[in-house]
Amino acid sequence: MRKCTYPKAAALLVGASLALSGCGGSSAAEPVDVSAEPKYSGKLGILTKFGGDPLEPYFEDLAAQYTELHPDVSFELIQETDQSIKDKTKTLTASQAMPDIYFTWAGNWADNFIDGGLAADLSPVIAPGTDWGDTFGESSLEAFEKDGKYYAVPLYNNGKFMGYNKKIFEEVGLTPPASFDELISSCAVLKDAGYEPIAFGNKDGWPGLHYLQQLFAYNVPADVLQADFDPETAKLDDPGYLTAMEEFTTLVSECTGSGKDSNGVLYTTAQQALAEGKAGMYYQEILEFDSTAAEGTPLQKDGLGIFKLPAAGDAPGDTEAIEGSPEGYLINARSENAALAVDFMKFATTAENAATLSAPPYGQPSAVKGAVSEENSSGPVIEGIEQVNDASAGIIWLDSVTVPDVADAWLAGGEALVGGSRSPEEVLESVRSASEAAK
């Protein structure tokens, strides 16, 4: 039963609306049985984050193969992109129209669905120790663990790295920088040689957030950082935040070609600049590696190298942490086809399909053990996954780890730092008050 807590007087006002919104209806039926024997008939709705080239065919192919095995099963794929999936998910959630299987990030994003009773508890089938669960790297499963229960099927791992053009670096005599200061000074070298040092497009706001979150991890002690993600425990007064924001503004002004104008540039334009051999570096996710250095691009010929965004030598935080976390799929707790949905996700994570996912053109490093290997995956993807596995911690994206109000304040703040309209102190202050209000 959903809560219907409002006084009688308000009931008059909202009476008409509730009749239609169905408040008070019994929408939460019995917990779905995810371990039941699936009935191979019906329609599975899936919300993916694989919209667009080159990812779109992955789920299409899976669905087609599955239908071949089980002719009575049909699919409704809603394929969104990194940019559009947030809005779409919220819209579908608000209207209680979530499909049987849906994409999730780790962190607050997944917690909302779990707490709201929208995600089926998959522990019986996917917890470590179960047949299926043992096929995944344990840390991937744990990214979606809450109160001892496992909720998501981790599909692939991810991490954020600075990608660089090997040939350009060689040409100007650079090696991957070991410290933040070294990164800044390499930028001058690239600039002198006529290259845009780091391509950066912050029109959508989140590319800036990614820099900030990695720098926060370096500059803010890990326990403080974790406490600050939750408005209940957040203090947001660590001086490391200011250091990180100052580093970020330095990077924007010293290293990017667009500088203050970066808020008007699309991230895809920046990606393009690296792919075309015009820029020396571009900060990207493992998921982007194979599409940045796609077949036929100058970058593919020159070679894509990667390195972790270097931390300042004296950074007080966790300098071994890498930003990025596995991404997975939840099963709708209200789905009538939950068992079938589980079966489909098992199919999606077979060794064979996991290998396909980890290979170009998809280049999504599967969370299934052994899927990322020399024979399947491109060099940068293998290297990225190794570094993620060696990292001391995976830091979840700033916009999915914390509550939306705080994430939104950081997003606006990042844009303000790029444009130079607010100081780090002012940004931190605004985030603090957003966090305060979100308690």
Add this chain to the structure above:
Amino acid sequence: MTVANSARAAAVPVAGAGVPNLSSPPARAGRKDARGWRNLIWVLPAIGLLAAFVYLPLVQNLGFSVLEWDIYSGGQTFVGAENYARMFEDPIFWKSVVNNLWYAGISIVFQVFGALALAALIEGLRSDRWRRTLRAVYFIPSAVSLTVAGLLFYFIYEPQMGILNAALDGAGIGQFTQAWLGQENTAIFGIIAMSQWQGFGYCTLLFAVALQRIPTELYEAAAIDGVGPFRRFFSISLPLVREMSSLMMIVTVSGAFQVFNEVMVMTGGGPNNSSQVLGTWLYRSGFVKNDFGYASAIATAIFVITLSLAVLQLWYSRRRRVEW
């Protein structure tokens, strides 16, 4: 002004002049009889659709605006006027109002006064073919959707491939090049400028049609009296289309408070919320920040503003009706 709103604009003159016709046709105004009820079948489909999908949601929105509501669990809590109190303290709400006001003010200058002057210039041309061609050419952007126009201008403003900066460079005033949509102080004006490009032709067309309805004898008589074109415009054209201009103004302002599409496409309200308008802030509050109660409060604000303007429009058109 959107095409959708432009269509509304077209209605205004109708609304203005049409007000006296709000009563049923006098010849048919008779007493109700039993048979009359069956005739409701004529208006039932229209009334039914409007009641269910336009009026009912309006009422529901008021109900939602006093709730705090968790989209994940579906739980709703009555919070009284809290959403409204928060709204009045929210700097981004006020930023949005200011941006909507800029939108309205600039649109009045270009789409009311500018369009009227332009229409007069066009109608002053001697060649009928040129008159028709120009009216049509200016109208083309209004046939292009705001989405296409917004995307197009996104690229025009783009710092690296856009033609605006390239043109400034070419004209030797390269110091003015900037990321028009990427800067807090220019983003909203970049969007408004696009909207003027997109909408002025529609308004010009409306004014041109209105000007055509002014009897030519008036101009001829004035010309014979030796009155020059400027004075003819101010002493004949302007007074006679004054009613329409006022109405256009109210509709332009009303449209300016409903802006959504172009902002969404071009900046999404950024950077740093500098180009947020009420429509996009409503969307962001509800669909991005999960705060549907608050979003409903913003919707109520839009409702109050647009309704006041509509009432103003009705009141005005009743008071000042110019017959010709």
Add this chain to the structure above:
Amino acid sequence: MVTRGSVLLVLGRGFVSAFLLALAVVVLYPLLWMVLNGVKSNAELFGNPFALPVAWRWENYATAWNRGVGDYLMTSVLVTVTSTLATVFISAWAAYGLTRVRIPFSRTVLILILAGLMLAPTVALIPLVRMFQAMGLYNTFWALLILYTAFRIPFTTFLIRAYMMDLPAEVDEAAAVDGASKARAFWQVILPMCRPIIVSTVILNILFTWNEYLFAMIFTSGGDFQTLPVGLTNLMSRHGTDYPVVFAGMVIAAAPVIVLFFAGQRYFIRGLADGIGK
């Protein structure tokens, strides 16, 4: 003999013409740029933005079409045609009732319909989302059909009613003498006489529906059902690095309505004039 006045007049005319032409360039050049960018390569796009394409890559259009623009176009056509027909029919039907039939509370009914003109769709947005979900219509063709029809009835009824009021009462009387029912008179006499305004409202509604964004964005959730304005923004985020294809998609989206406007210009302007004159 050349007077000072006539020199001023000629100068003035020259200035006006130059201004009007310059404005036409400002209007047309961005559109031309859009079309040209649709046949460029990505590298050319980032080169000199004023340059003409070296090779005309018409295949960009095919690519755009295959990447979903074809589907978006079909969806847009379907939604536009059905909602325009529904809107114009229901509105003409109501306008007839309001002008030529005696109905109870006709004044209230009229105000109810026309007041819809003043309401912003944004205000109803959130309740509508919940309503359509509860009805199971969310993310379906029906959601858009119903919304577009409901929100366009006031304006369309307004225009048609204004036109019908001008038709002489004798028309109905003649029909009545012939023994025609009201419904037959509507179909066979009044509706044909309203042809000009019907065409105008059809064009205005096509323009609206084809370009509508807010409802289309909120009430459809991708997959196989998406209209052009929303599909285009998707194309942008999905294939962002391939901008010429995005431009090609924009041209495909814009062209039909521009063509329609030129084809129906006469009716269109007359429709506006009729609306204003009443």
